Amino acid sequence: MAQAESNPGNVYTLESVRKGLVRQEDTIVYGLIDRARFPLNSHTYEENYSKIPGFCGSLVEFVVQNTEAVQAKAGRYQNPEENAFFPEHFPLSIVPSYPFTQILHPGAASININKSIWKKYFDELLPILVASGGDGNYAQTAASDLSLLQAISRRIHYGKFVAEVKFRESPQDYEPLIRAKDREGLMKLLTFESVEEMVRKRVEKKAMVFGQDVGLNGDDEKKVKRKFDPSVASRSYQKWIIPLTKEVQVEYLLRRLD
Amino acid sequence: MAQAESNPGNVYTLESVRKGLVRQEDTIVYGLIDRARFPLNSHTYEENYSKIPGFCGSLVEFVVQNTEAVQAKAGRYQNPEENAFFPEHFPLSIVPSYPFTQILHPGAASININKSIWKKYFDELLPILVASGGDGNYAQTAASDLSLLQAISRRIHYGKFVAEVKFRESPQDYEPLIRAKDREGLMKLLTFESVEEMVRKRVEKKAMVFGQDVGLNGDDEKKVKRKFDPSVASRSYQKWIIPLTKEVQVEYLLRRLD
Numbered sequence: 001m002a003q004a005e006s007n008p009g010n011v012y013t014l015e016s017v018r019k020g021l022v023r024q025e026d027t028i029v030y031g032l033i034d035r036a037r038f039p040l041n042s043h044t045y046e047e048n049y050s051k052i053p054g055f056c057g058s059l060v061e062f063v064v065q066n067t068e069a070v071q072a073k074a075g076r077y078q079n080p081e082e083n084a085f086f087p088e089h090f091p092l093s094i095v096p097s098y099p100f101t102q103i104l105h106p107g108a109a110s111i112n113i114n115k116s117i118w119k120k121y122f123d124e125l126l127p128i129l130v131a132s133g134g135d136g137n138y139a140q141t142a143a144s145d146l147s148l149l150q151a152i153s154r155r156i157h158y159g160k161f162v163a164e165v166k167f168r169e170s171p172q173d174y175e176p177l178i179r180a181k182d183r184e185g186l187m188k189l190l191t192f193e194s195v196e197e198m199v200r201k202r203v204e205k206k207a208m209v210f211g212q213d214v215g216l217n218g219d220d221e222k223k224v225k226r227k228f229d230p231s232v233a234s235r236s237y238q239k240w241i242i243p244l245t246k247e248v249q250v251e252y253l254l255r256r257l258d
Numbered sequence: 259m260a261q262a263e264s265n266p267g268n269v270y271t272l273e274s275v276r277k278g279l280v281r282q283e284d285t286i287v288y289g290l291i292d293r294a295r296f297p298l299n300s301h302t303y304e305e306n307y308s309k310i311p312g313f314c315g316s317l318v319e320f321v322v323q324n325t326e327a328v329q330a331k332a333g334r335y336q337n338p339e340e341n342a343f344f345p346e347h348f349p350l351s352i353v354p355s356y357p358f359t360q361i362l363h364p365g366a367a368s369i370n371i372n373k374s375i376w377k378k379y380f381d382e383l384l385p386i387l388v389a390s391g392g393d394g395n396y397a398q399t400a401a402s403d404l405s406l407l408q409a410i411s412r413r414i415h416y417g418k419f420v421a422e423v424k425f426r427e428s429p430q431d432y433e434p435l436i437r438a439k440d441r442e443g444l445m446k447l448l449t450f451e452s453v454e455e456m457v458r459k460r461v462e463k464k465a466m467v468f469g470q471d472v473g474l475n476g477d478d479e480k481k482v483k484r485k486f487d488p489s490v491a492s493r494s495y496q497k498w499i500i501p502l503t504k505e506v507q508v509e510y511l512l513r514r515l516d
Contacts, residue, residue, distance in 0.1 A: 023295070026291075026485075027292070027295065030288045030291065030292060030468075033284075034288060037281070037285070043353075049354070050332070050333075050352050050353040051352065052331075052352050053352070059332055059353060062328075062331070062332060063328060063329065063332050067328055070321060070325055071321065071397045071401060072397075073310075073320070073324075074308070074317055074321050074396060074397035074400060075308075075394075075397050076397035076398060076401075078394070079394065079395060094309065094310050094311070095301075095307065095317060095396060095397075098394030098396075099394075100394055136333075136356030136358055137337060138332060138353060138356075139329045139330075139332035139333050139334035139353075140337075143329060143334075143405075147401075198474060201474055202472070202473065202474050205472055205474065206472045209467065209468075209470070209472050210288075210468050210472075212467070214284075214460070214463055214464045214467050214468075215460065216456060216459055216460050216463065227284075
């Protein structure tokens with residue numbers, strides 16, 4: 001039987017939240033591999049490539065906005081772990097509401113840094129992840145972008161849950177800094193260099209293991225071909241995925257006593 | 259730099275088609291892992307769970323139909339390697355047409371066995387892949403179903419290309435059987451037990467490697483936790499993915515001389 005990603009009963013503890021983050025690394029690595037199946041396919045990102053009646057934007061914006069709208073109707077954003085890239089003009093969910101555990105302070109709902117994630121993804125990640133050129137699979141490329149963006153966004157906004165469980169463990173450490181609106185102090189309290197180092201190393205190892213070519217004879221072990229450069233995963237974690245997660249944590253904590 | 263899945267220039271040879279099939283195994287395995295993140299979430303598949311105005315069907319049908327429609331507009335089905343699950347009432351592509359290599363006989367367009375794939379997926383694959391229960395992530399579950407269904411469908415319909423390159427290699431072997439409409443003879447000519455055995459073993463190995471839990475210390479090598487049972491992948495290949503691929507090949511060949 002499979003091992004479910006979400007914690008059964010939606011119980012959030014330091015332990016379960018940590019496990020959630022570790023499991024989400026895997027999803028991000030699989031997403032990187034999936035996107036690297038396609039070359040850059042730059043037409044996907046050009047404003048004027050497709051003439052979409054009643055729509056102003058690139059093909060990836062068209063696919064992401066419209067797919068998010070379908071998933072919103074199907075209830076995706078009822079889960080407080082999910083944050084949309086284009087939440088404006090969202091259709092309402094058409095499914096009965098599900099009793100997701102509500103442990104977050106209501107201020108959490110106003111935190112959505114997907115605009116920053118979107119920019120980092122296209123400016124910093126794609127250029128080092130994929131081969132140049134095009135193969136015409138623009139819709140598939142955009143769908144792959146969406147899945148990967150969603151996995152990264154989920155990981156980064158999971159910072160809300162991380163911050164909440166940390167706050168509950170030792171409110172006395174956080175309250176003075178929150179009242180003083182001391183961003184730097186909060187950032188310092190949330191930062192553990194050795195843990196971040198471990199995460200980066202683990203992510204790179206996952207990228208190596210999951211991204212290898214597997215064959216039946218032992219040859220592939222000798223001259224291993226890879227689906228993408230494993231350091232792309234660890235560098236992305238170091239440069240912006242971990243920093244943005246901490247930014248979400250600080251934003252959340254600053255609202256925690258409102 | 260990444261290794262693109264599609265063959266550059268869309269050249270189809272026995273070698274490139276074989277490589278395509280091998281690479282598609284990886285995508286299917288990643289898709290199995292992705293779906294196994296969620297428990298069954300049976301509400302996703304119940305006709306009457308969601309009350310969708312103007313739509314009659316389950317949530318997964320709603321998500322698949324509407325997401326396919328978005329991707330159709332974005333040009334997904336211009337690529338002859340892609341086949342939709344709900345091609346009826348499809349919106350037209352709004353992107354300029356791309357010069358995909360057209361090596362298939364025009365009869366290929368009428369071959370779409372996604373109805374069989376859909377049934378096998380829900381009746382045979384899901385029950386052995388995922389844990390029981392529900393976690394409320396129905397939209398995410400349906401999106402994951404769609405990605406995996408698309409990967410499996412692509413693999414199975416790739417049989418059209420396999421059949422075409424095989425036919426071109428030795429038309430003299432195929433033509434008499436095609437003219438005689440000899441399905442059994444064609445199936446026999448296309449079947450190589452030892453190759454199928456190798457594919458099943460390789461898929462199971464991929465499921466073991468890609469589905470393992472990876473940590474930084476050596477502990478995980480000793481008591482390896484897995485994201486799903488690797489034999490689910492090989493059994494699915496044996497029971498229906500390989501047979502349906504051959505069915506597509508036979509259907510294609512039967513139209514090849516029209």
